Structures are given as structure tokens and as C-alpha cells.
Amino acid sequence: MALIVQKYGGSSVGTIDRIRNVARRLIEVKKEGNKIMAVISAMSGVTDKLIGLAHEVMDNPPERELDMLLATGEQQSIALLCMAITDMGYKAMSFTGQQAGVCTYGSHTRGRIHSIEPKRVLEALDNDYIVVCAGFQGVTVDGTIHTLGRGGSDLSAIAMAAAVRADLCQIFTDVDGVYTCDPRVVKDARKISVLSYEEMLEMASSGSKVMQARSVEFAKKFGVVFEVRNSMNNNPGTIVQEETSAMESLAVRGVSIERNQARVTVSGITAPVAYTAIILSALSDAEINVDMIVANTAHDGQARQSFTMNMSDLGAAQAALKKVLPQLGESARLETEAGLAKLSVVGVGMRSHTGVAATVFQSLADAGIATGMIATSEIRISTTVEAGDIEQAARVVHSAFHLDQVNA
Amino acid sequence: MALIVQKYGGSSVGTIDRIRNVARRLIEVKKEGNKIMAVISAMSGVTDKLIGLAHEVMDNPPERELDMLLATGEQQSIALLCMAITDMGYKAMSFTGQQAGVCTYGSHTRGRIHSIEPKRVLEALDNDYIVVCAGFQGVTVDGTIHTLGRGGSDLSAIAMAAAVRADLCQIFTDVDGVYTCDPRVVKDARKISVLSYEEMLEMASSGSKVMQARSVEFAKKFGVVFEVRNSMNNNPGTIVQEETSAMESLAVRGVSIERNQARVTVSGITAPVAYTAIILSALSDAEINVDMIVANTAHDGQARQSFTMNMSDLGAAQAALKKVLPQLGESARLETEAGLAKLSVVGVGMRSHTGVAATVFQSLADAGIATGMIATSEIRISTTVEAGDIEQAARVVHSAFHLDQVNA
Numbered sequence: 001m002a003l004i005v006q007k008y009g010g011s012s013v014g015t016i017d018r019i020r021n022v023a024r025r026l027i028e029v030k031k032e033g034n035k036i037m038a039v040i041s042a043m044s045g046v047t048d049k050l051i052g053l054a055h056e057v058m059d060n061p062p063e064r065e066l067d068m069l070l071a072t073g074e075q076q077s078i079a080l081l082c083m084a085i086t087d088m089g090y091k092a093m094s095f096t097g098q099q100a101g102v103c104t105y106g107s108h109t110r111g112r113i114h115s116i117e118p119k120r121v122l123e124a125l126d127n128d129y130i131v132v133c134a135g136f137q138g139v140t141v142d143g144t145i146h147t148l149g150r151g152g153s154d155l156s157a158i159a160m161a162a163a164v165r166a167d168l169c170q171i172f173t174d175v176d177g178v179y180t181c182d183p184r185v186v187k188d189a190r191k192i193s194v195l196s197y198e199e200m201l202e203m204a205s206s207g208s209k210v211m212q213a214r215s216v217e218f219a220k221k222f223g224v225v226f227e228v229r230n231s232m233n234n235n236p237g238t239i240v241q242e243e244t245s246a247m248e249s250l251a252v253r254g255v256s257i258e259r260n261q262a263r264v265t266v267s268g269i270t271a272p273v274a275y276t277a278i279i280l281s282a283l284s285d286a287e288i289n290v291d292m293i294v295a296n297t298a299h300d301g302q303a304r305q306s307f308t309m310n311m312s313d314l315g316a317a318q319a320a321l322k323k324v325l326p327q328l329g330e331s332a333r334l335e336t337e338a339g340l341a342k343l344s345v346v347g348v349g350m351r352s353h354t355g356v357a358a359t360v361f362q363s364l365a366d367a368g369i370a371t372g373m374i375a376t377s378e379i380r381i382s383t384t385v386e387a388g389d390i391e392q393a394a395r396v397v398h399s400a401f402h403l404d405q406v407n408a
Numbered sequence: 409m410a411l412i413v414q415k416y417g418g419s420s421v422g423t424i425d426r427i428r429n430v431a432r433r434l435i436e437v438k439k440e441g442n443k444i445m446a447v448i449s450a451m452s453g454v455t456d457k458l459i460g461l462a463h464e465v466m467d468n469p470p471e472r473e474l475d476m477l478l479a480t481g482e483q484q485s486i487a488l489l490c491m492a493i494t495d496m497g498y499k500a501m502s503f504t505g506q507q508a509g510v511c512t513y514g515s516h517t518r519g520r521i522h523s524i525e526p527k528r529v530l531e532a533l534d535n536d537y538i539v540v541c542a543g544f545q546g547v548t549v550d551g552t553i554h555t556l557g558r559g560g561s562d563l564s565a566i567a568m569a570a571a572v573r574a575d576l577c578q579i580f581t582d583v584d585g586v587y588t589c590d591p592r593v594v595k596d597a598r599k600i601s602v603l604s605y606e607e608m609l610e611m612a613s614s615g616s617k618v619m620q621a622r623s624v625e626f627a628k629k630f631g632v633v634f635e636v637r638n639s640m641n642n643n644p645g646t647i648v649q650e651e652t653s654a655m656e657s658l659a660v661r662g663v664s665i666e667r668n669q670a671r672v673t674v675s676g677i678t679a680p681v682a683y684t685a686i687i688l689s690a691l692s693d694a695e696i697n698v699d700m701i702v703a704n705t706a707h708d709g710q711a712r713q714s715f716t717m718n719m720s721d722l723g724a725a726q727a728a729l730k731k732v733l734p735q736l737g738e739s740a741r742l743e744t745e746a747g748l749a750k751l752s753v754v755g756v757g758m759r760s761h762t763g764v765a766a767t768v769f770q771s772l773a774d775a776g777i778a779t780g781m782i783a784t785s786e787i788r789i790s791t792t793v794e795a796g797d798i799e800q801a802a803r804v805v806h807s808a809f810h811l812d813q814v815n816a
């Protein structure tokens with residue numbers, strides 16, 4: 001008998017029929033003799049409808065009240081799912097984030113999980129109930145409702161799996177798992193059967209939007225083995241776990257792409273020392289996530305720094321940096337470039353395999369694709385290319401590392 | 409500075425515009441230097457929509473999950489009302505039943521209030537917030553969500569007013585207050601400005617559906633003075649409070665009518681002693697509320713008992729009684745009569761005024777209206793009449809006690 005946590009997103013519970021489908025899946029697992037617990041999102045569309053109502057009242061609703069409002073979405077779906085399970089003859093019990101003991105801290109609409117006290121959930125599991133928890137929500141120590149922000153239900157599921165010491169956490173989504181590259185771009189991309197947390201993190205941060213990085217980080221921290229799989233079929237998915245030596249045998253595990261990138265360059269910097277802090281504080285105060293950072297000093301003593309970010313942040317970044325330009329020296333100036341994309345290759349094997357970077361840039365050069373900024377981590381190499389080149393770039397790099405082959 | 413609790417029902421918060429209207433009312437009270445707290449229902453229609461969803465899943469949804477689902481209705485309306493207040497420049501904070509400290513017991517979908525621990529609510533009031541609480545809900549000691557059933561939001565408001573020691577509790581509804589009779593039936597019915605708890609209870613139990621009896625009982629028990637008034641205008645309403653000697657000066661305060669009544673008679677009872685218990689247990693097991701009870705023993709030693717009830721319960725009552733007939737003796741039989749109505753006159757002055765009953769039955773007889781079963785309490789006289797006679801009966805009795813006159 002295993003204890004299994006399954007997470008279902010909004011589209012998996014988007015209609016009463018789909019809710020029944022999830023009920024059947026949970027019952028299957030129960031019938032096999034396991035303890036089973038679902039963590040689910042609001043029915044798709046419900047959250048948007050609630051946000052619409054809030055905006056009908058005012059433009060910038062207070063976030064405490066927005067959390068109060070949005071938390072009702074999951075509270076409805078857990079009740080409906082329990083009804084569907086009951087209708088099929090099995091015992092089910094629903095839990096709001098609070099009832100499941102999810103204690104949060106931080107800001108409203110993007111709360112963070114502090115701890116989970118799953119006493120009541122464990123009791124229900126011991127008493128043979130199929131347990132259904134609201135994802136995406138929790139309460140502070142003093143009982144105020146928090147939502148966890150984007151990807152929060154994945155995080156709820158993984159944190160809950162850690163708290164109840166689940167044997168497996170299955171994240172059901174609308175794709176079969178993590179692929180060597182986006183199959184819409186690279187036709188012969190393959191599903192990866194096992195990934196390390198680090199690889200999953202680098203894939204997530206470099207554009208494979210299967211899961212938010214913070215959920216993967218949480219799983220890594222607490223050693224939660226999880227599987228990403230499709231709620232619409234029974235195919236095995238991608239298991240994400242601690243790194244194994246087998247993973248090291250391959251230099252590259254996947255290629256990920258991110259579109260809608262922009263670059264901002266501050267050049268002619270003559271201010272001493274503190275300029276990086278000035279620039280990064282200005283961007284962080286404006287809540288802009290910068291991705292790649294390249295810094296250099298020219299021979300004339302003037303420094304330049306370039307950043308990439310999502311295109312939608314470009315305007316705000318320009319505005320924020322314009323304000324601090326005078327502090328960076330008389331000749332400091334701003335240049336921007338939109339219409340970029342980012343290509344990344346990821347693999348823990350990079351640590352022991354040499355020549356990965358050479359292969360990436362040789363294959364791109366052979367295809368006549370110009371590269372721009374370059375950034376690397378221990379297990380990732382990223383480069384910007386023109387937006388129009390990104391699909392071809394993905395294909396040539398995917399092929400250069402033979403990722404279409406089963407042993408890859 | 410006073411502390412005022414205002415309760416708004418579903419139709420008062422049924423649209424975003426109406427929610428804004430309630431926000432303005434609360435702010436008015438706040439501006440006058442008072443502490444103000446609203447207890448509100450779900451937006452009208454929302455609860456029905458949720459029940460519809462539940463029934464799409466299954467015919468008899470488990471009540472625990474139904475409570476989980478229904479409680480989201482008020483959680484949405486409190487958040488939206490707080491947004492509207494914030495939008496108008498005032499501080500507002502919403503509280504679910506649980507957060508407001510409402511502790512319940514009893515059955516799901518018809519929970520009862522055990523106690524209220526309003527610490528957080530009082531803190532928010534002290535910190536100058538307009539407080540908005542979800543009516544109709546609370547949690548058990550172990551954190552399970554309960555809804556309070558029909559009229560539950562009135563009960564929430566009155567219980568909350570008792571817990572925070574409010575100076576006044578205003579129940580906003582869609583009528584101006586309690587009338588000497590239903591104005592749709594008796595054109596010259598007047599609004600009653602002050603009623604005692606007992607009179608309000610008798611009015612409620614005899615058909616004036618302004619409030620559920622249990623809310624009035626709660627107010628009486630904890631000495632909560634409340635006012636029933638209209639959310640669509642600024643007219644003063646009806647204040648309900650402890651009896652005063654002024655109230656005693658009038659024999660009758662109001663006439664109330666209840667339609668859709670039915671009568672069941674069990675006659676030919678020969679079983680000894682226990683028969684009343686057998687009959688009432690059978691009806692109570694079938695969850696039938698009986699209203700008037702008339703018991704008699706005929707000269708041949710056979711007993712008969714008659715009951716009135718709502719017409720919709722008649723079928724269930726027949727079925728329940730048929731089962732126990734054999735225990736009541738060989739000659740026991742059932743008779744039923746539908747198409748009845750009930751007229752009641754209510755007033756604490758009846759205790760000291762004689763001849764009230766005589767006036768009631770004389771005026772009905774003068775109008776040629778036949779009366780059926782009669783039941784009395786210390787401050788009420790009720791009689792059944794044919795459904796077709798009820799409006800005329802109300803008018804002649806209303807007029808016989810001069811209830812159309814201001815000093816009445």
C-alpha cells in the first residue's frame with residue numbers, strides 16, 4: 001500500500017464531466033489498495049470570472065479581499081469532486097487550505113508556504129477516505145486567507161506530499177511530460193522519462209513552462225519524487241527525482257526555448273563601483289525579473305551592462321532605468337532591442353562532458369544563425385537569437401546532440 | 409459613538425450596483441462617528457446556482473460537501489463588498505464565519521450557533537475598519553464548515569450583535585418593517601414601530617415571514633434590540649425589544665395570516681395513554697413540523713387528534729401516520745383536509761384585556777366566515793378558515809380591533 005498525492009489543474013476539473021473523470025482516476029488508485037489524496041485547482045474559468053467581478057467593483061482591489069474572493073474557486077471544486085466520488089460509492093472528504101493545515105506567510109495573492117500540519121488529512125486517510133484538498137491556498141498564523149499565486153497548486157501538491165510523506169506525487173497536466181524540446185517546434189522531440197531536480201529547474205527557468213521553478217525547488221529541498229503526466233490519457237509521464245549517475249552519461253538532456261525576449265543595455269557607465277547595485281535595485285523596485293546579465297568594462301574605462309527580460313517588461317524597465325541614468329555618469333545611455341528569443345541546452349552531464357558549448361555554437365553557425373548574449377550555469381548554456389531564427393536553432397541543436405534517439 | 413450591526417440579505421447585495429449601495433450605507437453610519445459591522449448573505453441567485461451544480465453531480469449530495477460549497481457564496485459577497493468600500497476611500501475587512509469566531513454544532517446545512525469569539529472582529533473595529541462578516545455560516549470546534557440553514561444570516565447578525573455587545577442590530581430586508589397585517593391583503597395596514605420579542609415570535613410563527621422564529625428567540629435570550637427595515641429606502645423600521653408597559657395598553661398589535669395549510673385528523677383511537685407520543689414521534693421522524701394540535705376524547709372513549717401543517721407536508725404526514733395506525737387501535741382512521749388558511753391575532757395586551765377572543769369570532773361570524781380548529785397562547789389566538797375566506801377574515805378582524813388607527 002502506497003500513499004499517493006495527485007494534483008489536477010483547472011482544465012482537468014473544468015466541467016462536471018471532467019470532475020467525474022478525475023473521481024474515477026482517484027477511485028482506481030484507491031481500488032489498487034493505496035491511500036490517495038488529490039490537490040486540485042478551481043474549475044478553469046472560475047478564477048477569471050471572479051477577477052472580472054472584482055474589477056467590476058474597482059480597478060485595484062485590495063489583495064487581502066482578492067485572496068478571500070479567489071479562494072472560493074478551489075473551495076467549490078473540492079466540494080464538487082467529493083460529491084462525484086461519493087456518487088460512485090466511495091468515501092471522500094474535502095479540505096480547504098486552512099483545514100489541510102497549510103500555513104503561509106508573505107504577500108497576499110503570492111503567499112509562500114511556511115509549513116503544513118496535516119493531522120486532519122492523515123486521520124481522514126487512515127479512516128479510508130479519498131482526501132481532496134484545495135490547492136493554491138493557505139492561511140497565515142492569524143487565520144488570514146492567502147493564495148499562492150501562479151503555479152500555486154503544483155506547490156500545494158508537492159508541499160502536501162512532503163508533509164504526509166507520500167510515496168509519489170503525480171502532477172497531472174495537459175501534456176504527457178517533459179520533452180527534449182517543444183514537440184510543436186521539433187517534430188522528433190521525445191518525452192524524457194527521468195530528470196533530475198536541477199535539470200527540471202533549468203528547463204523551467206529557460207522556458208519549458210510545465211512547472212514553476214519554485215515548486216521544483218520545494219520538491220528538491222524536501223526530496224519529493226514527482227511525476228508530470230497527462231490527465232487525458234494513461235501514458236507514463238516524466239519522473240523528477242535526485243540526480244543519478246545514469247543521468248550524467250549524457251551531455252545534454254533537453255533544449256528549451258523562450259520567446260518574447262528583449263534586451264536592455266546601459267553603456268557609457270563611468271560611476272564607480274556601485275553602478276550594478278543601482279541598476280539592479282531600480283529594476284527590482286519596478287518588479288522586473290531580469291534573466292541573463294552580461295557585464296563588461298571597455299578599454300576606455302567605461303562600463304556596459306546588458307540584461308534580457310520578458311518583452312512585456314521592456315517599457316517599465318526603460319522607465320525605471322531612465323530615472324537612475326544620471327547617477328551612472330554623464331555619458332551613460334540606454335539602448336534597447338526587442339524581438340529576441342532564447343535557446344538553452346540543459347543537462348547534468350555537462351559537468352563531466354567537454355565541448356558542449358562548442359557543439360552548440362558550431363551547429364548554430366553552420367546553420368547561419370547569429371547568436372547574441374550568452375549565459376551559462378554548471379548544467380545549462382543559453383544564448384539569445386533573433387526571434388525569427390529560434391525554431392530552426394532549436395532543431396539544429398536538438399539534432400546536433402542526437403536528442404531524437406532513444407538512448408539519448 | 410455607537411456600535412451598530414447591519415444585516416443585508418441576498419437581494420440587497422444581488423448586483424455590483426446594490427453592493428455599492430450597501431457600501432454607501434455603511435460609510436454613512438461610519439461617518440456619523442460609529443463603529444459599524446455588516447453581516448451579509450450571498451448575492452441572490454448564487455446559492456441556487458451552487459445547489460444546481462451540486463445536483464448536476466448527484467441527486468443527494470453529502471451535506472458536509474454541500475456546506476463546503478454553499479459557504480463560498482457569502483465568502484464572495486463579503487470580499488466584493490469590502491472592495492466597494494475600499495473603492496470609496498474607507499478601510500474595510502472581511503471575515504468568514506470561521507474568522508469571525510462563529511462556533512457551531514448540530515447538523516450540516518442547518519447548523520446551530522454554539523458561541524462566538526469575536527476577538528479579531530473587535531480588533532478590526534478598534535482599528536477603524538468597517539467590518540464585513542459572512543452570515544449563514546460558522547465552523548465546528550474541529551474546523552468543519554457549517555451553514556445555518558434558512559434565515560441563518562439573520563441569526564448570524566443577531567448572534568454577532570450579542571457577542572460584540574452592539575448598541576443596535578438592524579436587519580435590512582425588502583419591506584419597511586412589521587405591519588399590523590400584510591398590506592397586500594389589508595390596504596390600511598400600518599407599520600408597527602415597536603414590538604416585543606414575544607409578539608414578534610408569535611407573528612413569525614403565525615405567518616409574518618419577516619424573520620425566522622429562531623433568530624427572534626436568540627435576540628430575546630441575549631437581549632439584543634433589533635430593527636427590521638428596508639434596504640431600498642431610509643424609512644424607520646420596526647424595533648423589536650423587551651416588552652414595555654405601553655405595549656400592554658393595546659389588546660391586539662397585529663393580525664397575521666398563513667396560507668397553504670392542511671389538516672390531518674386521526675380518529676377512533678382506542679390505544680391507551682401512549683397514543684399522542686406515537687403520533688407525534690411518527691410525524692417528527694418524518695421531519696414534519698406540525699403547527700396547531702387539537703386533542704379530544706369522545707364520549708364513547710375513542711380519542712381523536714387533529715393537526716395543521718403546511719400543505720406540502722401533507723403527503724408525507726399521511727404516509728408516516730398510516731404506518732402507525734395499527735398501534736392506535738382497530739378502529740383508528742385518518743382524515744385529511746387541504747385548502748385551509750390560518751388567521752392569528754397577536755398582542756401582549758391580551759394578558760390583561762378580556763374579550764379578545766369574543767371580538768375575533770363575533771366579527772368573523774358577522775361576516776359569515778366559518779372557523780375550524782382554534783389554538784391559543786397567552787398572547788395569540790389562531791383559527792383556521794377556508795383558504796378562500798382568509799383575505800376577508802383578515803380585513804374584518806383588522807378593522808374590529810381598529811388596527812388602521814394610529815393610536816392602535
